[in-house]
Amino acid sequence: MAAVPGSSQNLDGTARLPAGDPLAVPGAPGSLLVSVDPAVPGTAGKRPALGRFAARHPLAAMILQRLGISFLLLIAVSAVLFIGVEALPGDFAQTYLGQSATPQAVENIRRDLGLDQPAATRYFAWLGNALTGDFGTSWASRNSITEQVGRRLGNTLFLAFFAALISVPLAVGLGMISVLYRDRIADRLVNVFSLAAISLPEFFIGYVLIFVFAINFGVVSFPSTVFDGMPFLDRLEAIALPCATLVLVVLAHMLRMTRAAILNVMEAPYIETAELKGLSRARTILRHAAPNALAPIINVVALNLAYLVVGVVVVEVVFVYPGIGQYMVDAVTVRDMPVVQACGLLFAAIYIFLNMAADILAILSNPRLRHPK
Amino acid sequence: MAEDLLRVRDLKIEAEMHTPGETARMLTIVEGVSFDLPKGRVLGLIGESGAGKSTIGLSALGYGRGSVRITGGEVTLGGTQLVGLSQRGLRRLRGAKVCYVAQSAAAAFNPAFRLGDQIVEAALKHGILTRAQAHERAAGLFRTLGLPDPESFGRRYPHQVSGGQLQRAMTVMALLPSPDLIVFDEPTTALDVTTQIDVLVAIKRAIEETHTAAIYVTHDLAVVAQVADDIMVLRHGKTVEYGPVAQVMESPREDYTRRLVSMRHREKPQAPDQSDRLLTVDHVEAGYSAVKVLDGVSLHLPKGQTLAVVGESGSGKSTLARVITGLLPPRHGRITFKGRELPARLDARSKEQLRQIQMIYQMADTAMNPRHTIGDILGRPLTFYFGLRGAKKATRVKELLGAIELPEHFAGRYPAELSGGQKQRVAIARALAAEPEVILCDEPTSALDPLVADGILKLLQKLQAETHVSYLFITHDIATVRAIADSVAVMHRGRLVRFGPKDQVLSPPFDDYTDLLLKSVPEMRIGWLEEVRDARRMAAAGN
Numbered sequence: 001m002a003a004v005p006g007s008s009q010n011l012d013g014t015a016r017l018p019a020g021d022p023l024a025v026p027g028a029p030g031s032l033l034v035s036v037d038p039a040v041p042g043t044a045g046k047r048p049a050l051g052r053f054a055a056r057h058p059l060a061a062m063i064l065q066r067l068g069i070s071f072l073l074l075i076a077v078s079a080v081l082f083i084g085v086e087a088l089p090g091d092f093a094q095t096y097l098g099q100s101a102t103p104q105a106v107e108n109i110r111r112d113l114g115l116d117q118p119a120a121t122r123y124f125a126w127l128g129n130a131l132t133g134d135f136g137t138s139w140a141s142r143n144s145i146t147e148q149v150g151r152r153l154g155n156t157l158f159l160a161f162f163a164a165l166i167s168v169p170l171a172v173g174l175g176m177i178s179v180l181y182r183d184r185i186a187d188r189l190v191n192v193f194s195l196a197a198i199s200l201p202e203f204f205i206g207y208v209l210i211f212v213f214a215i216n217f218g219v220v221s222f223p224s225t226v227f228d229g230m231p232f233l234d235r236l237e238a239i240a241l242p243c244a245t246l247v248l249v250v251l252a253h254m255l256r257m258t259r260a261a262i263l264n265v266m267e268a269p270y271i272e273t274a275e276l277k278g279l280s281r282a283r284t285i286l287r288h289a290a291p292n293a294l295a296p297i298i299n300v301v302a303l304n305l306a307y308l309v310v311g312v313v314v315v316e317v318v319f320v321y322p323g324i325g326q327y328m329v330d331a332v333t334v335r336d337m338p339v340v341q342a343c344g345l346l347f348a349a350i351y352i353f354l355n356m357a358a359d360i361l362a363i364l365s366n367p368r369l370r371h372p373k
Numbered sequence: 374m375a376e377d378l379l380r381v382r383d384l385k386i387e388a389e390m391h392t393p394g395e396t397a398r399m400l401t402i403v404e405g406v407s408f409d410l411p412k413g414r415v416l417g418l419i420g421e422s423g424a425g426k427s428t429i430g431l432s433a434l435g436y437g438r439g440s441v442r443i444t445g446g447e448v449t450l451g452g453t454q455l456v457g458l459s460q461r462g463l464r465r466l467r468g469a470k471v472c473y474v475a476q477s478a479a480a481a482f483n484p485a486f487r488l489g490d491q492i493v494e495a496a497l498k499h500g501i502l503t504r505a506q507a508h509e510r511a512a513g514l515f516r517t518l519g520l521p522d523p524e525s526f527g528r529r530y531p532h533q534v535s536g537g538q539l540q541r542a543m544t545v546m547a548l549l550p551s552p553d554l555i556v557f558d559e560p561t562t563a564l565d566v567t568t569q570i571d572v573l574v575a576i577k578r579a580i581e582e583t584h585t586a587a588i589y590v591t592h593d594l595a596v597v598a599q600v601a602d603d604i605m606v607l608r609h610g611k612t613v614e615y616g617p618v619a620q621v622m623e624s625p626r627e628d629y630t631r632r633l634v635s636m637r638h639r640e641k642p643q644a645p646d647q648s649d650r651l652l653t654v655d656h657v658e659a660g661y662s663a664v665k666v667l668d669g670v671s672l673h674l675p676k677g678q679t680l681a682v683v684g685e686s687g688s689g690k691s692t693l694a695r696v697i698t699g700l701l702p703p704r705h706g707r708i709t710f711k712g713r714e715l716p717a718r719l720d721a722r723s724k725e726q727l728r729q730i731q732m733i734y735q736m737a738d739t740a741m742n743p744r745h746t747i748g749d750i751l752g753r754p755l756t757f758y759f760g761l762r763g764a765k766k767a768t769r770v771k772e773l774l775g776a777i778e779l780p781e782h783f784a785g786r787y788p789a790e791l792s793g794g795q796k797q798r799v800a801i802a803r804a805l806a807a808e809p810e811v812i813l814c815d816e817p818t819s820a821l822d823p824l825v826a827d828g829i830l831k832l833l834q835k836l837q838a839e840t841h842v843s844y845l846f847i848t849h850d851i852a853t854v855r856a857i858a859d860s861v862a863v864m865h866r867g868r869l870v871r872f873g874p875k876d877q878v879l880s881p882p883f884d885d886y887t888d889l890l891l892k893s894v895p896e897m898r899i900g901w902l903e904e905v906r907d908a909r910r911m912a913a914a915g916n
Contacts, residue, residue, distance in 0.1 A: 269480040276434055277468035277495035291485040367485055367530045 059369050063360050070356040077348040078130070082123045085337050085344075092139050092335040113139060126341065135342035140334050145342045149324065153346065155226060156316070156323035159239050160308035163246035168301055171251050175258025175297075179266065179285055190259075194252035206245045206318040213241060223320035242319040246312065250304040257300040261293035268292070295362035302358030310347045378451055378553050378586045379410040379433055385445030386428050386437065386610075402428050402441065403610040408603075412553065413584040417601030417618065419594055419633075421822035422793075425610040430556040430590045434471050435463040451553055468495030472547035476559040478539035482531040488542050489527020496550040507549065514545040517582065518575040537568035541575050548579055555580075557589045561596060565685040565849065566893040573599060573895075574906050592822060594633050595895035598622050599902035606630050618899060632824060634897065639827070641679075641834065643875045644859040649675035650709075651843055652697070652730075652811050657706035659696045666692040667703070668867045674811065674860075677841035679833075681858035681875070683848055683890075689867040690847045694813045697845070698732060710811075728758045731804035735816040737796035741788045747774075747799055748784035754806040773802040776839075777832060794825035798832065805836065814846045818853060830856050851894045855879070863887050 054061035093109040094101065110116055117125075129136060135145035174194075178187040197205070214222035224238045265271065266289055274288040275281075290297075313325030320326075324343060331339035363369055386403035403425040410416050418426040428441060432448055435455040448455040450471060455463065467473075472495070475481035483491055493507035502510065508527065515523035518541045531539060540560055547555045560576065561569040577600050580587050591597050597604060597618075604621040606613040606629065614627045625631045653673040660666045666689045674680045682690045695701040697708055699719035708715045710729065716722050734740040741750055751770045755761040761769055771781045777798040788796055797817055804812045814833070818826035834857065836842065846857055854861055854875070861878040863871040865886045871878050883891065892905060 269475060269477065270483040272438070273473070273475060273481045274483070275467075276436060276473040277498065278464040278466065279468070279494070279498060280464065283498075288483050292483065365485075368532050371530050371533060 058372060059363065062363055062369070066356050066359050066363075070352050074345075074349055074352055075127075077352070078127055078345055079123070081341055081344045081348070082119075082126065085341055086119055088335075088337075092337060095335045096139070126338075130342070130345060135345075136338045138331075138336055138339050140331070140336040140339075145339055148327065148339075149342055149346065151228070152322060152324040152327045155321065156309055156312060156325065158226075158235070159242055159246070159321065159323060160305070160312065162236075162239060163243050163250070163308050164305055166243070167247040167251050167304070168254065170247070171254035171301075172258050172297065174251075175255045176262065176285055176290065178255070178259050179262045179289070180282055182263070190255065194255050197248045198252035198256075202245055202249045202314050203318050205248050206242070206315055209241050209244055210319075225320055225322060227322075239321070242315050242321050245315050245319075246308055249315075250307060254297075254300050254304050258293070258297050261296040262289050265289045265292045291365070294365040298361045298365065299358045302354045306351045306354040309350050377409040378412045379408075379588075380447065380449040381409075381429075381432070382407050382449075383446040384429065384432060384443065384448065386425070386432060387442060387444045388437075389440040389442075399444070401610060403432075406446075406605075406607075406610075406612055408605060408615060410554070410586050410588070410603075412586050414603065415580060415587045415589055415601045417597035417604045418588060418590045418607060419592065419597050419604060420607035420613075421592060421824065423609075424607040426590045426592075426607050427558050428610075429607070430558050430588050431473070433554060433556055433588060434467050434473060436467070465499070468552075469499040469501060469550050470552055471554040471556065472550065472552045474540075474543050474547045474555060474557045474560050477563050478543040478560075479531065479536055479563075481543060482539060484531055486530070487527060488529055488531060488534070492527060492542065492546040492549055495546070499550060501550045511545060511549060514548055514579075515542075518545060518579060519571065520545075535568075537564055537572055540564060540572045544572075544576055544579055548583060548585070551583065551585075553586060555585055555587045557587060559591050562591065562593070566851075566895075567685060567889055569596075569895075570893045570902075570905060573902055576600065577902060593895065594622075595897040595901075598897060598899050599895060606633070622897070622899060639830075639856045641855075641857055641859075644675070644678050647675050647678065647860055647874055649678075651676040651711060652845070653709045654693070654697065655707050655709065657693070657696055657703045657708070659692060659701055659703040659706075661701075666867050667696065669706075670864075670867075670869045671706075672862050672869060672872050674843050674845055676810070676843055677837065678859040679837065679844040679846055679857050680860045680862060681846045681848060681854040682862045682864060683851065683854050684864035685849060685890075687866070688864040690864050691815055692867075693864070694732065694815050694845065694847060697813060698730060724758065728807045729810045730813065731807050731809040731811070732813045733797070733800050733804050733815065733817045735820055737793070737800040737817075738788070740800055741796065741803075743788050745787075746784065747786050747788070747791070750788075750799060751784070751802055751806055754803060758807050769806070773806055776805060776836065777802045792825075793821055794828060797821065797829055801829075801832065801836070805840070805842075808840075809842060811843045811845065814844055816847055816849070819848065819850065826853075827856075833857065851879075851891060863890065 091106075092113070093106045093115075096109065097105055114122060126136065133146060135149065137143060138145050138148065141148075174190050178190040181187045210222050213220050220240045221238060222241065224240075224242050226235050226238050230238070262285060266285075268289075271284060271288060274284040279287070309324075312323060313329060315321070316323040316325040317329065324346070328340060328343035330336075331343065384403055384406040385401070387399040387401050389397050390400045391397050406425075406429055408416060418429055420426045428437070431437065432443055432455075433450065435443070435448065435458055437443065443456050446456065450466065453462075453466065455466070482488065489508060489511060492511050493502070493504065496502045496507045496510075497504060501507075511527055512523045515526045520526050520538055520541055526534075526542075534542070540563075544555075544557075544560070557576065561572050564572060573596065579585075580600070587600075589597060589600050601618050603616065604618050605615040606621065606627070608629060614621055614625060614630045616626075621630060622634060625634055650673045653671075655671050657667055657670045658665065668689075670689070670693060672680065672682075682693060684690045692701065696703050699715070699717065699722055702717035707717070710726070715726060719727075745753075748767070748770050751773050752761075752766050755766050755769050767784075770784050774781055774783055779795060779798055779802075783791070783795075783799075788799070791799065800817070801812075817833075818829050821829065830853065833844065833846075837844065844857070846853075848854060858875045860873060861871070861875045862869055863878065863886070870884055870886050878887070879891070892908075895901065
């Protein structure tokens, strides 16, 4: 996926967190920041108004910069996506009409769909419409993509929301507990469990859960199909298994990063200060260590939230859940390009948005930036 | 005499050492240390790094860093035996009965919270004061310790105040719960001398006004002489000498103490003729991005002599060294070597020009590749500048080791196997290997213990006498200047305030800054701090 460069950088930043005070190093949350540094004469000289603004409101300048970068990134992704889809082998008209189609029929369909226009024209028309929320019509079903995607995305977000609601507090909480009982039984258990969860592929976890809870005990329903107008509680029951699968898949990553980030901070001299004030270890972790480990934790949470929406395809297929991932897979099999493009762009947008939000939150969690000298 | 607040008897402290491949073994850090500390009295613990002074200080809180544990003896605080006390019991005492002031307040304050909230935290947690009372008392203490805007100071974050202010805020944090005992762990070591004096005055006043007992840990005998009632000199975890401050300072019984006391009095006679201009710095202006760090600096260094560049942190003295080496090309001005202008940029200089100017850094640790042996480290410049290889190189490495007074077999060792002083000697040898005419020394002794530093200064002088190398010696310590310099340059905020032969620069009439700098250097006699404080008050009243 085209949004990966941004994500790997975030991972990188968290991994190389300096010991002690992560906020003292401008690298972690502010690594993208090059041009708004008021001390750089180049920017100040060339664009004095911008430079002055950046000097006076460093926080606002940084956030605006993130927004700008994210938007440009999204445009770039849309271009890559379009080119990629163009370059795909196979042709919708050919697939649609089958082997025996006459060249004339194929040509007619191509003209119908506007495929005889130059690629650039089609790209800008598509992009312009997409920016106003119109993704065109599906080639296969002739329905409005926006409407279809809206419903499917709603289902995916519903599932992602509950998975996040359970996994994020659980991961951060267990991470803290494992720091509190470092190298003791509780920590070891959490470690072994999370390692197991991270090592197993999600379809395997999914099938095991189906086997145990849907088939052996029969406590939940399978498949997890939901439909419009389904009562809320039924819906919740339907998503129980895919939700549990997703929680298991994302939990370990967040938990381990939380543990590592807090342990990193636990080496800092101000933790000793807290201990020498007679504070309990739990309070020290919660009050003094965790706030300083926020930036890396926020980043890893954002990555996993993005996964819950974007990487959910396998789980949706396993549980026959009508989410956007399955929609995209179906579209790919019939070469329904507008749908593939729309889904791809949405995935990218969600990915970029979550990473940007994480970046901005990480900036906001830095007191040096919130309260300049 | 009143009941002793803190009673330490036959203290033994050990640390668990883990060497890969071996079973863990215990390393003794402190052994057989005993002392008594009554209420309202201050005990100074003094010694080199590794002498166990901080460890003893922390034992008064029942605390050991990492795997450090109290394994024997007694530590009784106000009748409570701390050795073997439960974590819960220790937590009740820490932050209530006994408080700690760390060496680097900048690191010891949590960057994510306002100072005020951190300062009142212990008192609230132990239920000593209500929130309103605590903040009110904090404001009062801010005023006592001379912090700006006492009412709103606590609303600031640690990064918003200076190092000296943070150190005083840390003292406020320790004073707030009205503890019986405060442990000060090198509270002024990380500060500039002019800032140190304010903090010392504040700490002394706070101790006097609250009648708290204190343990004051430092490696600087002159500092401890100002604040302590009793002094304990430590070495290798054992007591060398313990007695009232006057006795230890004025009639030390032990040889080690005598060496500590007399160390500051060495002085090199300055070279009579300083007209030679081996290296000149001419109207140099330099900086990083928009910040100007050096502003119109001009000075020169004669052959075979030492120019000491002295100033506080941020005065631009290290930047000057970077400009001379070519690492930071100046914006204006030029550097001349033997009458010829040196290219401003490092990459424009010839190998011969590079060879002639070498550098020694403050942290020998970070300036050496930990995976190279000492022989490799010394051999590289020999191969690079002179093309030496094989037996010739080995012979020269041995000569260099001899010159820095280290045994030949050190060539096979790694930097991690050497002590701090030995590493700095190797760094000197590496600079010498290039047979340079000038060595820029950037605070080479400030990270070392006084006696070790003294050995390095003596070595540098010996090498100068033998090879006629010139030193540009950057330091913030006036005693070092006296011990080594022929000429002195005083820098302040990027400008040269004073430059000339040492005797002239360090004699009146002074400019304001040099005067302040010289008067801020602690003198090794009791009562010096009070004199300076009173003189300042008089001056303030006179204005």
